[in-house]
Amino acid sequence: MNTEMGNESLLRVEGVSKAFPGVQALDKVDFEIKRGEVHFLIGENGAGKSTLINILSGKFPPDEGKIWLGGEQVLFARPIDAQKAGIKTIHQEFMLLPNLDVAENITIGHRPMVMVPIVNWKETYRIAEEILGKLNVKLDLKRKVSTLLASEKQIVDIARALLGEAKLLIMDEPTSALSSGEIQNLFKLVKELRRQGIAIIYISHRLEELSEIGDRVTVFRDGKKVSTHVVDKDLHTDFLVEEMVGTRIEEQYPHTPVTPKEVRLKTEGLCLPGTYNDINIEARRGEIVGITGVIGSGMEPLAHSLAGILNERSGQVFIDGNPVKLKTPIDAIANNIGLIPSDRRDMGVIVDFPVIQNISLPLLEMLGKMGWINMDSEEKVAQEYAKKLNIVTPNLYAATKNLSGGNQQKIVIAKWLAKAAEILVCIEPTRGIDVGAKTEIYALFHQMVEDGKTVLLFSTDYSEVLGMCDRIYVIRDGEIVEEFKHDNVKREQLIAAVFGEVKKSRSGARESEA
Amino acid sequence: MKLNTEAFKRRMQESSASLILLGVIIVAMVFLDRRFFSATNIINILRIGAITVIAVYGQTLVLLTGQIDLSMGSMASLVSVIIGICLTWYNLPLAVSLIIGLICGILLGLVNGVLVFYFNLPSFIITFGMLTSLSGLARYLTTSTPIELVGVCNFEIFGRGFIGPIPIPIIIAVAAFLILRMIVLYTTYGRTLYAIGYNRNVARLSGRKVVSIGITTYAFAGLLTAITAIIMSSRIYCAHPDLASDLAFDAIAAAAIGGVSLQGGKGNLLQATVGALIVVALLNGLTLLNVSTYMQMVTRGLIIIFAVMLNNVRTEGFTNLTGISLRKQKVGV
Numbered sequence: 001m002n003t004e005m006g007n008e009s010l011l012r013v014e015g016v017s018k019a020f021p022g023v024q025a026l027d028k029v030d031f032e033i034k035r036g037e038v039h040f041l042i043g044e045n046g047a048g049k050s051t052l053i054n055i056l057s058g059k060f061p062p063d064e065g066k067i068w069l070g071g072e073q074v075l076f077a078r079p080i081d082a083q084k085a086g087i088k089t090i091h092q093e094f095m096l097l098p099n100l101d102v103a104e105n106i107t108i109g110h111r112p113m114v115m116v117p118i119v120n121w122k123e124t125y126r127i128a129e130e131i132l133g134k135l136n137v138k139l140d141l142k143r144k145v146s147t148l149l150a151s152e153k154q155i156v157d158i159a160r161a162l163l164g165e166a167k168l169l170i171m172d173e174p175t176s177a178l179s180s181g182e183i184q185n186l187f188k189l190v191k192e193l194r195r196q197g198i199a200i201i202y203i204s205h206r207l208e209e210l211s212e213i214g215d216r217v218t219v220f221r222d223g224k225k226v227s228t229h230v231v232d233k234d235l236h237t238d239f240l241v242e243e244m245v246g247t248r249i250e251e252q253y254p255h256t257p258v259t260p261k262e263v264r265l266k267t268e269g270l271c272l273p274g275t276y277n278d279i280n281i282e283a284r285r286g287e288i289v290g291i292t293g294v295i296g297s298g299m300e301p302l303a304h305s306l307a308g309i310l311n312e313r314s315g316q317v318f319i320d321g322n323p324v325k326l327k328t329p330i331d332a333i334a335n336n337i338g339l340i341p342s343d344r345r346d347m348g349v350i351v352d353f354p355v356i357q358n359i360s361l362p363l364l365e366m367l368g369k370m371g372w373i374n375m376d377s378e379e380k381v382a383q384e385y386a387k388k389l390n391i392v393t394p395n396l397y398a399a400t401k402n403l404s405g406g407n408q409q410k411i412v413i414a415k416w417l418a419k420a421a422e423i424l425v426c427i428e429p430t431r432g433i434d435v436g437a438k439t440e441i442y443a444l445f446h447q448m449v450e451d452g453k454t455v456l457l458f459s460t461d462y463s464e465v466l467g468m469c470d471r472i473y474v475i476r477d478g479e480i481v482e483e484f485k486h487d488n489v490k491r492e493q494l495i496a497a498v499f500g501e502v503k504k505s506r507s508g509a510r511e512s513e514a
Numbered sequence: 515m516k517l518n519t520e521a522f523k524r525r526m527q528e529s530s531a532s533l534i535l536l537g538v539i540i541v542a543m544v545f546l547d548r549r550f551f552s553a554t555n556i557i558n559i560l561r562i563g564a565i566t567v568i569a570v571y572g573q574t575l576v577l578l579t580g581q582i583d584l585s586m587g588s589m590a591s592l593v594s595v596i597i598g599i600c601l602t603w604y605n606l607p608l609a610v611s612l613i614i615g616l617i618c619g620i621l622l623g624l625v626n627g628v629l630v631f632y633f634n635l636p637s638f639i640i641t642f643g644m645l646t647s648l649s650g651l652a653r654y655l656t657t658s659t660p661i662e663l664v665g666v667c668n669f670e671i672f673g674r675g676f677i678g679p680i681p682i683p684i685i686i687a688v689a690a691f692l693i694l695r696m697i698v699l700y701t702t703y704g705r706t707l708y709a710i711g712y713n714r715n716v717a718r719l720s721g722r723k724v725v726s727i728g729i730t731t732y733a734f735a736g737l738l739t740a741i742t743a744i745i746m747s748s749r750i751y752c753a754h755p756d757l758a759s760d761l762a763f764d765a766i767a768a769a770a771i772g773g774v775s776l777q778g779g780k781g782n783l784l785q786a787t788v789g790a791l792i793v794v795a796l797l798n799g800l801t802l803l804n805v806s807t808y809m810q811m812v813t814r815g816l817i818i819i820f821a822v823m824l825n826n827v828r829t830e831g832f833t834n835l836t837g838i839s840l841r842k843q844k845v846g847v
């Protein structure tokens with residue numbers, strides 16, 4: 001695939017770093033893209049892909065490092081600088097004006113004028129037609145953009161980006177909103193652009209797309225570039241995944257399986273159209289059940305449904321054999337379900353509250369009569385759980401925002417333990433937490449199931465899921481595709497299930513092209 | 515108890531800026547006009563201040579949830595008119611008329627609350643709409659003529675009476691402070707108020723009844739507005755369809771200048787009280803200095819603008835005034 005066209009370097013990045021408060025988002029990254037190649041960026045969330053494309057598109061400057069564009073060193077202070085230099089970005093959400101027609105949207109910013117303020121409409125439609133012709137696509141220029149399909153909107157967005165000079169097109173998860181038929185159209189378009197010598201940076205979580213249209217792929221992990229590979233038949237997906245996920249330092253997983261007891265939570269045919277479908281899972285007392293998949297697989301919405309946040313689903317949830325309604329968080333809490341959300345600062349704790357008030361927030365009614373809060377009982381309960389969970393804070397009245405991420409997460413757990421929740425729905429509970437606190441949280445989970453509680457661990461950290469869970473469900477494209485037991489699953493099997501039968505579609509694509 | 519001293523210290527610290535401002539205004543006024551510090555003027559300020567203070571309490575509760583109530587002024591006028599009608603047209607006993615007035619306040623507050631919290635509509639627009647509608651209603655009921663209440667059932671004692679040496683409005687304000695303080699600090703309701711203001715999401719996910727607490731808060735504000743209406747009408751011996759058109763604005767200015775955050779979550783009743791006294795002392799001083807009422811209007815407006823600026827500096831630092839807020843910038847990883 002990668003032949004005559006792509007040997008001339010278009011853009012080169014040298015030693016680029018970028019830090020945000022508390023995290024080194026990019027660490028001395030070198031990166032190069034050639035004219036007319038489709039270059040994939042892959043990596044887990046927070047690996048540094050987005051930071052790199054934000055720097056390339058001028059959203060913010062790097063802390064250090066150099067960028068060369070066609071032999072010339074450039075520095076983009078604003079997005080408009082990058083656009084003028086021919087670097088165009090297609091965002092996940094299309095930046096279009098829904099009430100204008102196709103041609104008007106394509107020519108935004110380059111509208112031909114007879115004289116200001118009179119628009120040269122004839123020229124407008126001619127330009128739009130010409131650019132769509134270049135892309136080899138047919139679209140009614142007079143249709144309102146709001147009536148278009150997602151893939152057609154994307155075409156309009158791409159056409160607009162190509163108007164004026166475009167050397168490099170950055171596509172951020174372009175297939176995430178498309179149906180499979182539409183994806184094929186997009187691929188055709190990408191190939192056409194490549195033929196015309198335009199370089200494309202393509203970010204995707206779907207590795208099977210790599211073998212269909214990718215020329216080269218660069219893997220990111222923890223803000224660093226791991227490697228760049230030419231895409232050919234010797235490049236195995238498992239190998240890339242291994243590079244993405246990394247072989248981490250062996251962490252301590254203090255969980256030894258406890259004999260699970262009776263079924264506590266069971267779902268029958270849970271369905272949220274477009275998100276997840278026909279979910280049948282169960283979790284027992286004294287069991288840590290993992291639910292894992294890639295981002296966008298429907299994992300997080302499923303967890304939110306169990307916590308009463310997403311209530312438009314169909315299907316039935318049973319707790320201890322009784323059907324329950326989980327229409328609101330209050331319902332979930334009444335059924336002893338506690339949510340440990342992935343977004344701690346927006347959903348887990350009130351960062352401006354003192355520690356004590358965060359712990360007591362779900363259990364105020366238990367702390368006094370007739371709506372009064374007994375301050376002494378509040379302090380006693382908070383003290384007890386702060387000690388039990390080893391929450392490190394100067395005192396109980398310190399503002400939660402001054403605590404470390406690990407301690408904030410322990411506060412979230414503390415409030416549900418204090419509320420005597422029996423089922424804990426945890427989403428990425430150890431993300432962004434240092435190793436020490438991680439181990440402590442794992443130990444807490446183990447303690448909880450030993451006490452007969454049930455932990456549902458929704459996580460994309462595959463080592464964590466393998467290390468901590470008694471049983472693992474794999475969710476892919478909104479469906480449970482596999483169920484593993486703790487003692488008979490290998491890491492490779494789990495990862496293969498999470499990312500799907502990639503090899504098959506790979507060879508299929510190759511055959512069809514040959 | 516450790517908790518209370520620490521919490522008290524924190525509250526004093528939070529109020530310190532506005533306390534200093536109040537001190538500066540008082541000292542400046544004393545220098546500019548000696549009459550300012552006379553016993554009669556101080557009593558006068560406190561008596562008028564009591565009205566603003568009670569209104570500010572209502573506004574503060576609403577602001578703590580992160581919402582706003584612009585409808586107070588015409589709500590007070592309507593309640594005043596309704597009480598006047600009960601007393602003169604239907605010759606109802608004083609107690610019954612007052613209870614009807616207070617219930618009207620609560621009901622109107624409930625309407626605000628249901629629209630804002632149950633239907634999830636923007637409070638600024640909703641209560642602005644109520645401001646206009648209620649004012650129209652008050653004028654329609656009275657054909658825009660005040661109802662005189664001179665000598666009707668001793669109605670004037672609420673605004674003009676004394677218990678011992680202390681004017682009744684001040685007693686009502688102090689009672690309101692003590693009761694509301696207990697509610698805000700020591701009840702599930704009060705805690706939830708702050709939780710909603712800081713982070714409605716977390717409050718909801720922690721099982722707090724966000725909607726009903728929010729509606730209750732608007733009802734509280736309505737009740738306090740009705741109490742304000744009673745004192746004000748009593749003070750001027752009449753039920754007036756244009757009783758206090760600026761009430762909500764004074765209340766918001768006072769709350770903001772006292773340090774109650776307009777974004778919700780931050781603020782307490784002490785700050786609200788200090789803020790109200792600042793506004794009243796300032797306006798009183800301007801009157802003593804013979805500044806025209808029109809220039810006083812200008813000042814009122816400037817107070818609100820200044821207070822909101824101050825508010826932003828407090829929460830975001832000075833950067834926000836230049837348009838670059840560092841705190842709001844998201845980490846783009």
